[in-house]
Amino acid sequence: MKLSAKFLIISIFIIPMVAQAQMPHDAIYMGKNQVCVAGLYGQSSWNQYWENTLKRENFNIGTFTMQSVTIMPAIGISKRVNVILSLPYVWTSTSAGNLMGQHGIQDLSAWLKVKAVQTGGFSLHTIVGASIPVGNYVPSFLPMSIGFQSRTATGRLLANYREPKTGIYVTAHGSYSWRGNSTIDQDAYQANDQVYNTNQVQLTNTYDAAVRLGILRKDWQTEVWAERNACINGDNIRRNDMPFMTNNMQATAVGWYGKVQPRNIGLNARVGYVIDGQNVGQSTSYMLGLLYQINFRK
Amino acid sequence: MKKYSQLLTIAILSAVLSVALISCDKSISEPQRVGYTPGSLDEKAGTWKTYVLTAPNDVTLAAPASTASATYQAELTDLKSKSASLSQEQQEAVVYWGAGAVYRWDEIARELAARYNTPSASNADGKYPVPDAANPLADPKFPFANPPYTARMLAYLSVAQYDALVATWNYKYTYKRPSPSKVDATVRVALPTSVLPSYPSEDAVIAAASYTVLKAMFPGEVPFLDAKLAEHQNSRIWAGMNVASDLVAGIDLGNQVAAKVMAKAKMDGMSAANNQTLTAGMVEAAKGRGLTEVWQSQEIPVRPPMLPNYGAVLNWNFDAATKVKLRPVPPPALDSPEFAKALDELKTINNNQTREQARIANYWADGAGSYTPPGHWMRTAANAANEANEARYSEVRMARTLALVATSLMDAGVCCWDTKMFYYYPRPQQFGMKTSVGLPNFPSYTSGHSTFSAAAAEVLSSIFPARTDEFWAQAQEASDSRVYGLIHYRFDCTAGLACGKNIGAYAVARSKADGSGL
Numbered sequence: 005m006k007l008s009a010k011f012l013i014i015s016i017f018i019i020p021m022v023a024q025a026q027m028p029h030d031a032i033y034m035g036k037n038q039v040c041v042a043g044l045y046g047q048s049s050w051n052q053y054w055e056n057t058l059k060r061e062n063f064n065i066g067t068f069t070m071q072s073v074t075i076m077p078a079i080g081i082s083k084r085v086n087v088i089l090s091l092p093y094v095w096t097s098t099s100a101g102n103l104m105g106q107h108g109i110q111d112l113s114a115w116l117k118v119k120a121v122q123t124g125g126f127s128l129h130t131i132v133g134a135s136i137p138v139g140n141y142v143p144s145f146l147p148m149s150i151g152f153q154s155r156t157a158t159g160r161l162l163a164n165y166r167e168p169k170t171g172i173y174v175t176a177h178g179s180y181s182w183r184g185n186s187t188i189d190q191d192a193y194q195a196n197d198q199v200y201n202t203n204q205v206q207l208t209n210t211y212d213a214a215v216r217l218g219i220l221r222k223d224w225q226t227e228v229w230a231e232r233n234a235c236i237n238g239d240n241i242r243r244n245d246m247p248f249m250t251n252n253m254q255a256t257a258v259g260w261y262g263k264v265q266p267r268n269i270g271l272n273a274r275v276g277y278v279i280d281g282q283n284v285g286q287s288t289s290y291m292l293g294l295l296y297q298i299n300f301r302k
Numbered sequence: 303m304k305k306y307s308q309l310l311t312i313a314i315l316s317a318v319l320s321v322a323l324i325s326c327d328k329s330i331s332e333p334q335r336v337g338y339t340p341g342s343l344d345e346k347a348g349t350w351k352t353y354v355l356t357a358p359n360d361v362t363l364a365a366p367a368s369t370a371s372a373t374y375q376a377e378l379t380d381l382k383s384k385s386a387s388l389s390q391e392q393q394e395a396v397v398y399w400g401a402g403a404v405y406r407w408d409e410i411a412r413e414l415a416a417r418y419n420t421p422s423a424s425n426a427d428g429k430y431p432v433p434d435a436a437n438p439l440a441d442p443k444f445p446f447a448n449p450p451y452t453a454r455m456l457a458y459l460s461v462a463q464y465d466a467l468v469a470t471w472n473y474k475y476t477y478k479r480p481s482p483s484k485v486d487a488t489v490r491v492a493l494p495t496s497v498l499p500s501y502p503s504e505d506a507v508i509a510a511a512s513y514t515v516l517k518a519m520f521p522g523e524v525p526f527l528d529a530k531l532a533e534h535q536n537s538r539i540w541a542g543m544n545v546a547s548d549l550v551a552g553i554d555l556g557n558q559v560a561a562k563v564m565a566k567a568k569m570d571g572m573s574a575a576n577n578q579t580l581t582a583g584m585v586e587a588a589k590g591r592g593l594t595e596v597w598q599s600q601e602i603p604v605r606p607p608m609l610p611n612y613g614a615v616l617n618w619n620f621d622a623a624t625k626v627k628l629r630p631v632p633p634p635a636l637d638s639p640e641f642a643k644a645l646d647e648l649k650t651i652n653n654n655q656t657r658e659q660a661r662i663a664n665y666w667a668d669g670a671g672s673y674t675p676p677g678h679w680m681r682t683a684a685n686a687a688n689e690a691n692e693a694r695y696s697e698v699r700m701a702r703t704l705a706l707v708a709t710s711l712m713d714a715g716v717c718c719w720d721t722k723m724f725y726y727y728p729r730p731q732q733f734g735m736k737t738s739v740g741l742p743n744f745p746s747y748t749s750g751h752s753t754f755s756a757a758a759a760e761v762l763s764s765i766f767p768a769r770t771d772e773f774w775a776q777a778q779e780a781s782d783s784r785v786y787g788l789i790h791y792r793f794d795c796t797a798g799l800a801c802g803k804n805i806g807a808y809a810v811a812r813s814k815a816d817g818s819g820l
Contacts, residue, residue, distance in 0.1 A: 245670055
């Protein structure tokens, strides 16, 4: 059996950053008493992955696909403070082999986004987030598992400059995420070349960094981006073995994002492609979203 | 700016709170094992029946120097200086090895099995290279420590440990040299002591016997094993438990026994276990008995079956004729109502596997990258003996327990492989089932998990009768797990359990007649 781990990318990395309309990593805010609800469909697939550093295919997987639908409300507390929630339903499948697809509700995420500094076109934002598993899914059956059954907490600093006339902007952000231990069904497992006699799996912390360049107008937005998501450390997928939750998963991805929202109703879309990685699948992903903005005026 | 700083404060506070909620302590705790005084010294163990040795004096050991001799006194002085004050690292080594020498070497063996339990990748020609013992660290690594390999490895390890300890007990009570702290009360000891004679050192015997077997089984791990061997011996000095000549004698005795055990291993038929030229005849024979669809590898590219001739390897507790008698009756014909019923059960799970079914399937999966089902049951056996609070096991009784279980597990593996290749029965995946645990690459009937588990449960229930229900519940769950994981029909599992129980009974019969009185 050999599988891969693009899964990781999707489940813990891409889903939180799947959409960008008032997302946890942009400089866009809902006004006070405004709520924007996004309904997102995402798909991510790969037919090659990095087993440690070895790029390979796997005939017993063929193409791995992970799909999700996510509900993601962004709530304007004030025009400088937003809260964003997200809850995905995820399902996986392969085009070859006999591994059983997994499906279920994944993890609930909550983000608090605060515009801390605004000077002219420049702004600085502090963003904190946390996630907690909701579904009782199996975390250790990689790459089919839909998540890691781990609590996370993320701190993010985001800087943005937007030229007011043209709407051209550049955004850069970096984050550090703590990940709590996961409990698996087995009471022993191998990691780091040793056997652990416990059902507790220590997940390493992660970081991300990204730059985005785009144009943001009143009704629309277009952006190209590059992101790096990686574990702080971890072990590697053993030769021709399954990936495991302790693997040091790393990925660098590039992509495009766009949004059109002329009225209350809008659409957004995102495509991404992993250009380099380790212990992850080389995934191509896309996302389509329907946005609906509600104004609660008192 | 004041407003901004307020916002910043809120943001920072939230961040701190989130982190605090998660709790930064991510350390993982595993059960801790520490040294103990056994309930019995098993003084008569030198007379217990051995597996490979015909008698304890098949191996020889010269009489030690008397404790009054200058030689011994010099060793004692050396021991006192080396055990007087320990570094943190030395203390940790003492505690680690003090938990039990047999226990630790069995644990090391299971860890090695897990590290070597990965099948080879296919190459550009669509072939699967065979691991090469002469080049063990190349890709694919040697060995592929799959369940049959691991069962055999653990059996030879446990037999070597047990036979060596029987010989050790014989010489201990022949020479009756007391342990250093009984000779000189000023020796500082770091572990519980007893009146067990200390020449030869049982720890050194176990270390040498285990080292020799594991070096043969995992030839790429010599540096790793060298370090374990050295640390184990040193830990006995640091703990004030053995003088140098206790250890030298133990290494010598352990080496002698392990050499005899590995000589037997070379002749047991394992070298022909991967004889793939036999499979065509096996397929024809199964078809000749009326099987309409034979097992086929579901891997891409098609992978040759795992060790198709492992069923011909020598058993421990019965002969080849008995093995054939133990072989279960034929599985249902593929067009029978019984088969349809079994497949229907799988279809239901395939459509809607419950979380509890997934949990059980995962708990017992013991697939690639694990120490395999034999490793799982050896862990259960070692922990049972280590945790037997009312009468904790001496090294020789621990070794006896593990040898009974391990030989039975290997017997189960051999019988199950004989059955699998005899019937060559197709897997449920040939009828459209998926799997949540990974599909083993060999025929379906009977279930290896079921056979291994029942054999182990039968032996363990005899040794620890108070825990009989618990062991059988575990065996039943391990067996069910293969249905829940969708890789076995129910009848594969029930037949495997019944056969495994019969196999285990042979080890139980041996245990009643091995002179231990246990």
